[in-house]
Amino acid sequence: MRTLTTTEELAAFCDRAKSEPYVTIDTEFLRERTYYSKLCLVQLALPGRDDADAGLVDPLVDGLSLDPLIELMRDTNVVKVFHAARQDLEIFYIDHGVIPQPLFDTQVAAMVCGFGEQVGYETLVRKIAKQGLDKSSRFTDWSRRPLTDAQKTYALADVTHLRQIYEFLDSKLQESKRSHWVQEEIALLTDPETYITRPEQAWRRIKTRSSSPRFLAIVRALATFREGYAQARNVPRNRVFKDDALVELASTKPATMQDLGRSRLLLREARKGDIADGILAAIKKGIDCPKEDLPVPDTSRDKLQVNPALADLLRVLLKAKTESSGVASKLIAPASDLDAIAAGMRDVAALKGWRREVFGEDALRLCDGEIALAAKGKSVKVIKLA
Numbered sequence: 001m002r003t004l005t006t007t008e009e010l011a012a013f014c015d016r017a018k019s020e021p022y023v024t025i026d027t028e029f030l031r032e033r034t035y036y037s038k039l040c041l042v043q044l045a046l047p048g049r050d051d052a053d054a055g056l057v058d059p060l061v062d063g064l065s066l067d068p069l070i071e072l073m074r075d076t077n078v079v080k081v082f083h084a085a086r087q088d089l090e091i092f093y094i095d096h097g098v099i100p101q102p103l104f105d106t107q108v109a110a111m112v113c114g115f116g117e118q119v120g121y122e123t124l125v126r127k128i129a130k131q132g133l134d135k136s137s138r139f140t141d142w143s144r145r146p147l148t149d150a151q152k153t154y155a156l157a158d159v160t161h162l163r164q165i166y167e168f169l170d171s172k173l174q175e176s177k178r179s180h181w182v183q184e185e186i187a188l189l190t191d192p193e194t195y196i197t198r199p200e201q202a203w204r205r206i207k208t209r210s211s212s213p214r215f216l217a218i219v220r221a222l223a224t225f226r227e228g229y230a231q232a233r234n235v236p237r238n239r240v241f242k243d244d245a246l247v248e249l250a251s252t253k254p255a256t257m258q259d260l261g262r263s264r265l266l267l268r269e270a271r272k273g274d275i276a277d278g279i280l281a282a283i284k285k286g287i288d289c290p291k292e293d294l295p296v297p298d299t300s301r302d303k304l305q306v307n308p309a310l311a312d313l314l315r316v317l318l319k320a321k322t323e324s325s326g327v328a329s330k331l332i333a334p335a336s337d338l339d340a341i342a343a344g345m346r347d348v349a350a351l352k353g354w355r356r357e358v359f360g361e362d363a364l365r366l367c368d369g370e371i372a373l374a375a376k377g378k379s380v381k382v383i384k385l386a
Contacts, residue, residue, distance in 0.1 A: 002052070002054065002055040002056065003055065003056045003057075003058055003152070004055050004056065004057045004058070004064075005058050005061045005064060006061075006063070006064060007063070007064055007065045007067070007068065010057055010064065010065075010066070010068045010069060011068035013044065013055055013068075014068040014069055014071065014072040015068075016046065017044070017046055017072055017078060018072065018075055018077065018078060020046045020047055020078060021047065021078070021079060022046075022047065022078060022079035022080070022081050022104070022166065023044055023045065023046055023072070023078055023079075023080060023081065024043075024044070024045045024046075024081040024082075024159040024160075024162040024163050024166060025042070025043065025044055025080055025081065025082055025088065025100070025159065026042075026043045026082065026083070026088065026155070026158040026159050026162070027039060027040075027041065027042050027043070027087075027088045027091055028040050028041040028043075028142040028155055029041075029087070029091060029142065030141070030142060030143050031236075032236070033235075033236070034234050034235065034236065035230045035231055035233075035234045035235055035236055035237065036094055036095075036234055037087065037090065037091050037094075038143065039059050039091050039095060040059070040060060040142035040143050041056060041057070041058060041059070041142055041147070041155055042056070042057040042059060042066075042069065043055075043056055043057075043155050043156055043158055043159040044056075044057065044069075044159060045156075045159040045160050045162065045163055046163075047163060048163075054156055054159060054160050056152060056155060056156060057069065058147075060143065060145065066096070070092075070096050070098050073092060073096075073098045073099075073100040073101075074098055074100075074101075076101060076102060079102050079103075079104050080100035080101070080102065080103055080104070081104045081106065081162060081163075081166045082100075082103070082104070082105055082106070083105065083106045083107050083121045083124070083158075083162060083165075084105065084107040084118075084121070085103065085105045085107075085189055086189060086194070089103075089189055089190075089194075089195065090194075090195045093192060093195045094195060099189075099190050099192065101190060103186050103189060103190055104166060104170070104182070104186075105182070105185075105186055105189060106121075106124065106162065106165050106166055106169055107119060107121075108182055108185045108186060108189075109169040109170070109172075109173060109182050110124055110165075110169060111327065111328050111331045112173065112178050112181050112182055112185075112327055112331070113169055113172045113173065113176075113178075113326070114325075114326030114327065114328075115127070116328050117328040117329075117330050117331065121133075121158065121161075121162075122135065124161075124165045125157075125161045125165070128164060128165050128168045128169075129161045129164045129165060131161060133154075133157055133161075134150070134153070134154060134157075135154070136150065136154070137150050137151045137153075137154035137155075138154065178354070180354065181353075181354040184353045184354055197227065197231070198227075199223075199224045199225075199226075199227035199228040199231070200220070200224050202223040202224060202226070202227040202237075203216070203219050203220035203222075203223035203224065203295070205223075206219055206223055206243055206246060206247065207243070208247055208250075211297045213294035213295060213296065214286070214287070214289075214294065215250055215251070216294070216295045216297060217286040217287075217289040217293075217294050217295055218249075218250040218253065218282070218283055218286030218287065219246065219247070219250045219286070220286065220295050221282035221283065221285040221286040221289070222246050222249060222250060222279065222282045222283065222286070223246060224282070225278045225279070225281070225282040226240045226241060226246065226278075229274070229275065229278060239267075240270065240275060241265075241266055241267055241270045241275070241279070242265065242267075244265050245263065245265035245266045245267070245270070248263060248264065248265045248266075249263065249266070249279060249283065250283075250286070253283055253287065254279075254280065254283065255280065255283070255284070256280070257271075257272075257276060257280070260276055260279065260280065266279075304339060304340060304343035304345070305343055305344075306339045306342050306343045307342045307343070308342075310342040310366075310367065311338055311339055311342035313366060313373060314333075314338045314341060314342055314363055314366065314367075315335075315338055316373055316380055317359070317362060317363060317366055317373060317380070317382070318332060318333055318338065318359060318363075319380065320373070320379065320380035320381075320382065321358055321359045321362070323379065323380075325358050327358065332350065332355055332358055332359050333348075333349075333350035333355065333359055333363075334350075337349060337350040338350070341363055341364075341367065342367075346364075350363065351363065351364065362382060369385065370384070370385055371383060371384055371385060372385055
């Protein structure tokens with residue numbers, strides 16, 4: 001197994017990669033003790049089957065610069081192939097300000113090619129490469145050195161089999177003329193906004209039972225403080241305080257350190273020092289928030305007047321389209337989109353792009369009474385009405 005431990009070795013490999021049509025890439029990282037992922041290993045493979053066509057890059061080696069790799073990530077003549085790329089891309093963007101392009105994600109492609117919802121790499125290796133994977137090293141500490149042979153073997157397998165998977169899926173997409181479907185899905189992955197977490201928007205991820213604007217103002221202030229604190233110190237947000245403690249604090253609204261000490265869910269470390277000061281200041285900010293600046297929850301879908309019979313028909317239509325296209329139903333249209341369409345909404349993902357091509361057009365025709373559905377054996381048939 002080839003491990004690249006000098007900038008010169010990495011540069012030579014990347015120069016070779018620039019003459020190839022694609023390179024497969026994976027990363028190993030740790031995030032349990034930090035806010036941002038710590039990159040521990042990068043795996044690369046070029047078209048071919050020899051050991052010289054693949055290598056491991058150790059970013060923890062003193063003196064190794066990843067600049068040649070970042071330059072390769074920017075080279076638009078070489079396709080960068082990942083499986084389930086989101087976390088890998090986040091590392092490249094946060095650490096180096098680059099999003100690899102052009103990009104191919106085999107998980108997205110596999111969903112379009114009929115392999116099911118969020119299919120795992122191991123499944124694709126088994127079904128396409130006809131190989132098995134030893135996953136025993138999956139949850140090891142990738143920051144410890146030296147890496148074991150088992151770790152290296154596991155890591156390298158994540159990119160060597162990926163070559164065959166990519167070539168198979170790319171061929172299927174070309175044959176079915178669905179490559180543009182995958183590119184539409186990948187657009188989200190290549191958007192820098194996907195990897196930017198703004199503290200002032202963090203409150204939207206908090207699950208609460210109350211939609212009171214004043215309560216949500218306190219939730220927003222607490223979540224903003226927590227996210228900013230976690231980012232600045234590179235610690236997991238749950239190490240500052242957890243979501244259940246945040247909701248408790250928004251409900252009880254402690255005003256003093258003594259009040260804070262009565263919290264049932266707050267971590268001991270959060271009852272003093274900078275965190276405690278930040279909590280009390282955030283609660284006061286939420287309480288004092290001017291009425292015109294109070295957050296307004298999105299309740300548009302809560303008030304939908306869903307036609308239940310039409311929603312059921314749309315589900316039947318979706319099942320028919322899933323069977324005929326071979327694309328996972330959740331990728332085409334989640335249940336929330338079907339209910340929205342049945343309630344008269346038209347600004348939903350299921351009616352846009354390739355989804356409109358596969359499902360949306362007939363969904364709208366069904367809503368307008370232009371088509372009907374009929375059972376034919378074990379399948380459903382779409383019938384045009386006069």
